[in-house]
Amino acid sequence: MDEWGLEALLLAGRKALITGAGGKIGGAIAERFASEGCIVRLADIRAADVEAAAARLRQSGSDADAYVLDVTDEETVRRVFGELDGLDILVNNAGMSRGRSIQASTVEQWNEVMNANLLSVFLCTKYALPLLKHSTVPAIVNMSSINASRMNPGLPAYAAAKSGIIALTQQTALEGAAYRIRANCISPGLTIGAERQQELRAKPGFDIDLDCYPLGRLGYPEDVANAALFLASDLSSFVNGINLVVDGGMSLQAVSGLVRPELRRRWKTGVYRLEPEE
Ligand SMILES: NC(=O)c1ccc[n+]([C@@H]2O[C@H](COP(=O)([O-])OP(=O)(O)OC[C@H]3O[C@@H](n4cnc5c(N)ncnc54)[C@H](O)[C@@H]3O)[C@@H](O)[C@H]2O)c1
Secondary structure, rough: OOOOOOOOOOOOOOEEEEEEOOOOOHHHHHHHHHHHOEEEEEEOOOHHHHHHHHHHHOOOOOOOEEOOOOOOOHHHHHHHHHHHHOOEEEEEOOOOOOOOOOOOOOOHHHHOOOOOOOOHHHHHHHHHHHOOOOOOOEEEEEEHHHHHHHOOOOOEEEEEEEEHHHHHHHHHHHHHHHHHHEEEEEEEOOOOOOHHHHHHOOOHHHHHHHOOOOOOEOOOOOHHHHHHEEEEEHHHHOOOEEEEEOOOHHHHOOOHHHHHHHHHHHHHOOOOOOOOOO
16 A cells, blocks of 8 residues: 555456447456456457457456446346456446437337447446445446537437436446445547547548547547546545546537637647737
C-alpha cells in the first residue's frame, strides 16, 4: 500500500468480467485491467474474436479466459455467472447499433437493439450481484454513449437504450450501496483505434468531422479503457452513480462553434475571443 492506500498495481488479484470483450473497447478494457494485475474473464457472442483476445493476454502472462456469451439470453447469462469463481468487477460493455429511422423500424429491430444494449445490462447485473456482494472491492462499469444525450437521426433504439443505461446505472448505484457495490457509467464519443483514425484522415471530408473535436482527434479505445480503470479501481472509491463523458469535449460545444469553422479554428489556436490574431 502507498500513502494513498492504493496497491502498486491498481487491480492486483481482482476478478473482472468484461462483456463485448471481443470488440475494440472491450478488448482494450480487458488489456488495461490485465496490465494492472486483474484476473480477466472476457465474454462475447463472437467466439473466435473473444478467444483470440483472451489468448493474446495469456501470451503476455495475464490470467485471462474467454466465455462465449449472448448477453441477451437469460439462461446463458445465469449459467456463465454461476460458473465464475468470484467476481469483483463487472463491465457491461457489449452493445450494437443499427441505423434505421423510427418510421422504418420494426418492433423486431427495436427489440434487437434494446436487448443487446439495455436488457443485457439488466441481466448481467442481476446475475453478477450475488457474486459482487461477497467482494470487498465491488464495482460495476456500464457503457452508455454520447448518443444518450446527443442525437444522430436514425438511431432511435440505440439512443433510448443508452439513455436507459444511465438511469439503470443510477438505480444500481443506490441498490448496490447497501453492499458497497459502486456502479458508474461511461459515455464515449466516437471512438476508433489509432491506426484506423490514421486511415480515415486520408479520406476526403473526414477532416470536417474531425474539426468538430476540440482536441483534434476522435477517441481511442484506450481513452475509454483508462476511464473504466478509474471507475473500477479504488481511485474512484467515493464515486457512485455518475456518467463519465469521454469525448474530448466534443459535446460541450455551442451550435455556433459547430456551424462556423472560423470559430472552431480560433478555439483550436488558443485565440478564444473574436480579436484579430497577431
Ligand atoms: N466505438 C464508439 O464510437 C462508441 C461510442 C459510444 C459508445 N460505444 C459503446 O461501447 C461499447 C463497445 O463498442 P465498440 O466500439 O468496442 O464496438 P465493437 O462492435 O467493436 O464491440 C462490441 C462487442 O459487443 C459484442 N456483442 C454485441 N451483441 C452482443 C451480445 N448479444 N452478446 C454478447 N456480446 C455482444 C460484439 O460481438 C462486439 O464484439 C458498445 O456498447 C458501444 O455501444 C462505442
